[in-house]
Amino acid sequence: MYVKRMKRSNQRVAVVGAGMTKFVRRAQETSKELSWEAAHLALASCDLTLDDIDAVVIGTAPDAFDGVHMKSEYLSDSCGGWGKPVIRGYVGGGTGVFAAIQGWYHVASGLFDTVLVVCEEKMSSCQPHPQAAFLTIFDHTTERPLKPNLLWIFALEMNAYMHRYGLSKRDIATVSVKNKRNAALHPAALLGDPDITVEDVLDSPVLAWPVQRLDVSPVTDGAVALVISASHVARRVTDKPVWIEGVGWNLDTAYWTNRDLSYPVYVEEAARMAYDMAGITEPRKEIHIAEPYDPFDYKELHHLEGLMLFDKGEAPKAAADGVTQRDGDLPVCPSGGLLGVGNPIAAAGLMKVGEIFWQLRGEAGARQVPGNPRRGLAQAWGDLMQVGTVIVMGV
Amino acid sequence: MSLKRRVAIVGAGWSGFRSISPDLSYKELMYDAAVQAYEDAGIDPRRDVDSFVTVGEDYNEGTSIFDEYVPDQLGALHRPVQTITGEGIHGLAAAVMQILTGQFDIIVVEGHSKASNILTLPYILAFAFDPVFNRPLGVHPTFVAGMEMLRYLAETATTHEECAAVVAKNRNNALSNPLAGFGAVLSIDDVLTSEPIAEPLTQLECASHSDGAIVLVLASGETAATLTDQPIWVRGVGWANDTFRLESRPWGDARYARAAGEMAFRTADIKSPRQEIDFAEIDDTFAYKELQHMEALGLFPPGVAGEWTLAGGTERTGEFPVNPSGGALGQGHLLDATGLARVLEVVLQLRGEAGQRQIDGAEVGLAFGWRGVPTTGGAAVVLSS
Numbered sequence: 170m171y172v173k174r175m176k177r178s179n180q181r182v183a184v185v186g187a188g189m190t191k192f193v194r195r196a197q198e199t200s201k202e203l204s205w206e207a208a209h210l211a212l213a214s215c216d217l218t219l220d221d222i223d224a225v226v227i228g229t230a231p232d233a234f235d236g237v238h239m240k241s242e243y244l245s246d247s248c249g250g251w252g253k254p255v256i257r258g259y260v261g262g263g264t265g266v267f268a269a270i271q272g273w274y275h276v277a278s279g280l281f282d283t284v285l286v287v288c289e290e291k292m293s294s295c296q297p298h299p300q301a302a303f304l305t306i307f308d309h310t311t312e313r314p315l316k317p318n319l320l321w322i323f324a325l326e327m328n329a330y331m332h333r334y335g336l337s338k339r340d341i342a343t344v345s346v347k348n349k350r351n352a353a354l355h356p357a358a359l360l361g362d363p364d365i366t367v368e369d370v371l372d373s374p375v376l377a378w379p380v381q382r383l384d385v386s387p388v389t390d391g392a393v394a395l396v397i398s399a400s401h402v403a404r405r406v407t408d409k410p411v412w413i414e415g416v417g418w419n420l421d422t423a424y425w426t427n428r429d430l431s432y433p434v435y436v437e438e439a440a441r442m443a444y445d446m447a448g449i450t451e452p453r454k455e456i457h458i459a460e461p462y463d464p465f466d467y468k469e470l471h472h473l474e475g476l477m478l479f480d481k482g483e484a485p486k487a488a489a490d491g492v493t494q495r496d497g498d499l500p501v502c503p504s505g506g507l508l509g510v511g512n513p514i515a516a517a518g519l520m521k522v523g524e525i526f527w528q529l530r531g532e533a534g535a536r537q538v539p540g541n542p543r544r545g546l547a548q549a550w551g552d553l554m555q556v557g558t559v560i561v562m563g564v
Numbered sequence: 565m566s567l568k569r570r571v572a573i574v575g576a577g578w579s580g581f582r583s584i585s586p587d588l589s590y591k592e593l594m595y596d597a598a599v600q601a602y603e604d605a606g607i608d609p610r611r612d613v614d615s616f617v618t619v620g621e622d623y624n625e626g627t628s629i630f631d632e633y634v635p636d637q638l639g640a641l642h643r644p645v646q647t648i649t650g651e652g653i654h655g656l657a658a659a660v661m662q663i664l665t666g667q668f669d670i671i672v673v674e675g676h677s678k679a680s681n682i683l684t685l686p687y688i689l690a691f692a693f694d695p696v697f698n699r700p701l702g703v704h705p706t707f708v709a710g711m712e713m714l715r716y717l718a719e720t721a722t723t724h725e726e727c728a729a730v731v732a733k734n735r736n737n738a739l740s741n742p743l744a745g746f747g748a749v750l751s752i753d754d755v756l757t758s759e760p761i762a763e764p765l766t767q768l769e770c771a772s773h774s775d776g777a778i779v780l781v782l783a784s785g786e787t788a789a790t791l792t793d794q795p796i797w798v799r800g801v802g803w804a805n806d807t808f809r810l811e812s813r814p815w816g817d818a819r820y821a822r823a824a825g826e827m828a829f830r831t832a833d834i835k836s837p838r839q840e841i842d843f844a845e846i847d848d849t850f851a852y853k854e855l856q857h858m859e860a861l862g863l864f865p866p867g868v869a870g871e872w873t874l875a876g877g878t879e880r881t882g883e884f885p886v887n888p889s890g891g892a893l894g895q896g897h898l899l900d901a902t903g904l905a906r907v908l909e910v911v912l913q914l915r916g917e918a919g920q921r922q923i924d925g926a927e928v929g930l931a932f933g934w935r936g937v938p939t940t941g942g943a944a945v946v947l948s949s
Contacts, residue, residue: 255941258658275661278664305626308633423636
């Protein structure tokens, strides 16, 4: 239950720069090289150098992917942290959006003027398949002996969602089609496909019913970085700062087996926190563009409902009606999302924040949504179907 | 520059510390510490706490995405909760920043160790080496400490006896600390003649590990005043990293500690730390580290901390007490929670609740934590009564 009433934010904290590597299946670069490239691009995008950076925030998901213990220490140099305050926050798959939230509170605390936020993930190092790393996320006493696979538990959640609202696979497959088509216009995307159809998704191999191969985002390597500044710096650095208006995060119980999986209540609570802070009372009117977390196609719909942008069970209909298309009333995942651009866990979440930044500045190129959006939202999700992280940004 | 809002520690709880805890899971350790901290602060976590920060590393826990398993036993369900994969004091710093934004009034910080569950700690630690350049060498991680110690002794003319005096002092301090499991009366010779681990480092110069949990409750100044008559004020915080690369770091100088200390003193408006701070709890994972960190933090000039220690200046009754708790050498190393153990002792001393080991008239204390080999990450906090 959401109890904390956030104050309307009077902190003027802005994203002023962003950069990302190409998202690929198997990067030749090391984790250090990927994070350096993203950090370098973000700094170059706003004509700053490391001398302008007061602190570094690092986001990266399980150390088990790279097999590097204390991974933020390993990455600290390449993320620009030499001689600077470096901190890594961690909320599983929610980390990417949370890293931006953490950048916000670094600056809003008054301790730092400009912070570099870098998220990196190199999943391909984990052989033979990174799914193996997820075998170690389960409770060591009650669950791990059953050797559950991550796809299985999401299949349970997808089933619960479909069953609750009487949804068909076809209702959900439209999300995958939309996002992979959107990604065809993203220069850094791994799985963009302008010609994909609902039939392609429905005909793809079954992984764990009802999850099929094209319902799922791919294993990906990549890195994304943002530069976040206090207002006095932001106005000096750029004509187009994108203000962080609200942030929210929320964690549910680890005992996911005891929960109603058909509705992500923790996402709603995170959203309420962020909306309060942004002074948003009618999110459906006040949010112009959304990047909800879409590692699976049903998750985009699930999260749109948790974010209160659609009524419970109504998101699939809106998707079918084209509301969430790039030129629809509420463009959703115009980047192509995780399904299209790729899913290097923490980097994918920060990519969504970057997409809102580019869209609100009108710099999204071929994938720019029409109508000059003034306010957008990015959201990520993770742990054992348990955490929601939300950021609201505006110009 | 000072902090733009007052922040205080208003509650503290702990479980342990002991070398093994087969009767308790990590969740039970956390629960025990949390209940005690909430009672101490007079708060109900379900009603009063705005945000929770926990500290943990996947490899130490043996669970990937360890963040999953923290909310239940802390009473943190359906609240903002985040994990910091860092030193305990990094977690404290994250909580302080959240309060400084003006959006949060009460925040809980948790750190714990279940080191006794890790059968092969050095092998786990070896995964922290650069996988391309260093890990293929297949060396025991403590060699980094041995090499660093050699360089530190050479650069500062500190002697091995002076390092051994740190062990004798801290293990002796631990005798009067009920939280500490490694109290002992040791001579300098005992330390020097113990088994060599990584030349010149000997076994007694390396902290053993302990199990335990620590929970702190932080509040904004206005809220703290309603909760307690005895808030312990967070005057300043600082943290920093030096280069991670073994090939290019300055082996003799703990530059990360210098940078972290400078930030902490700047935010605390402290100009001359040695004059304005009464005592310190400083990372002593290895005996020489206490000396190296004291010097990097600007408490003593290079090469002087050892002489002072040998002469008794850093004993509990000395002019500048260091690690009156017994430090990690006396309490055991608590993995990611080690820095919070340093903070806990500063809080107890400033409250006058340190019992037999109480330092008279202590008003300002410093805690410093280090992430251990092979890292160059450290964090500092200045507290006052």
